Amino acid sequence: MNLESLVNLAGEAAVLATGGLLIGMAFGGFAQVSKFCLRSAVIEFSKGLLGSKVAVWLLTFSAAVVSTQAVIGFGSLDVTGARQLAARGSLSGSLIGGVMFGAGMILARGCASRLLVLSATGNLRALLSGLVLTIVAQASLRGALSPAREMLSELWTVQGGPSRNLLSLVDGVPQFGLWLGVAWLACALWLARRARIGYLIEASAVGVGLAVGAGWLFTYSVSQVSFAPVQVKSISFTGPSADTLMGLINSPSLTLGFDTGLVPGVFAGSLLAALITREWKVQGFHDGPSMWRYLIGAALMGFGGMLAGGCAVGAGVTGGAIFALTAWMALAAMWIGAVITHLVVDGAVAGSVLAEPLVDQSSGR
Known part of the structure; x- marks a missing residue:
């Protein structure tokens, strides 16, 4: 049964939700x-190192670029209608929001996607931080913080x-984005082999x-066989997490769509991987004052992610893979905000309330 038959049989909403669930499970398990x-990766880079963490991030980023640009090159994907390219964008939001998100990522010891993945492994710090991030994101989108977001x-x-579209600058060079992705992938593989990961x-x-x-290919394919308008998109977490949580709170049933399946899919995939590798373990806060670090960081990411147009994955990887100008600006701002915050909070003011004794949440420990 092909995709068109599935859409005719079950409807585009159910197909999108199922696809989001499966793609989310793959993302969560691999992550x-x-x-x-x-x-x-930022912390490792700030120490002047190009080791395993940078290699993993660059492998992911370059693989996203190569796969997305390859299907565009083959004519199987058209992203000109994606919101990252088609709608009016905010450069100020990308820069300010990106810096805020990067700072919050350091304080909360993980970005939006990492907090969701870690929540599935029994990490209660990540779960609480993710909930705060989601609530602040919703307030920034439609609530009390939306006027400030809109003004910025x-x-x-x-x-x-x-x-x-950054690729419009080299409009006469076919598949330029693909070749850039291949070059970055080769560099990432070299770093990975050197780090022996x-x-x-x-x-x-x-x-x-x-x-x-x-995600890009699937949503576009559904849009081509659906009678109803379907937004071409891929993986992101700030907005979808907020919408999913508010839907569960405010409605007896969720409106089905790609994002509806994505968030629980990532959680399920991460949980399954943690159980298989025996990494599932309940973890909490070390003390009361340390909670401030996580809560402040989560709030910064919630507002910053909505202002920047996406999180470290939604803007940084998903938007970066289609060479959206605002996504690349947001990603650069995230790196800058994260490096500065790490050097200040975990360096110069070590011993303060915010500078909790380091526990590598990124590894799930």
Whole structure:
């Protein structure tokens, strides 16, 4: 049975939710095995190292770029209608929100996706931080914080279309994005072999990136056989997590869609991987004051992610894979905000309330 037959039989909403669930499970499982985490990569990079954490992140990013640009090159995917390219974008939001998200990522010891993955492994710190992030994100989107978000977003904007597409600068060079991705992938493989991270982790990191490409291809394919409008998108967490939580709270049933399946899918895939590898373990806070670090970081990520147009995955990897200008600006701002926060909080003011004794949450310990 082909995709069109499935859509005619079950409806595009059910098909999108099922696809989101399966792609989310793949993402969650691969992310748990590879310990994919932008925060860990930033910390390693801030120490002047290009080791295993940077290699894992670059493997994921480059695999997402290669897979997405490959299907675009073959004519199987058109992302010109994606919100990251088609709608008017906020450059000020990308920069300010990206810095806030990067800072929050360091304080909460994980980005939005990593908190969701770790929650499935029994990490109560990540679970509470993820809930706070989600509530603040919802308040930033439609609640009390939305006026502040809108005001900051309007400071510097860019029109949708070619102005938001970095590849439009090299319009005469076919498959330029694909070749860039291949070059980055080769570099990532070299770093991975030098760091000796092992074939399983290498393959899992690539799997995380391929899940992003699969999300783009799947939603576009459904949009081509559906009578109802379908938004072409891929993996993101800030907005979908907020919508999923608010749907569970405010409605007896959820509106089905790609995002509806994605969030529980990531949780289920991470849980399954943690159980198989025997890494599931209940973990809590070390003390009362240390909670401030996580709560402040989660709040910064909730507002910053909505302002920047996505999280470290939604903007940084998913948006980066289609070379959206605002996504690349947000990703750069996340790195800058995270490096500065790490050097200040975990360096210069070590011993303060925020500088909790280091426990590597990115590894699930």
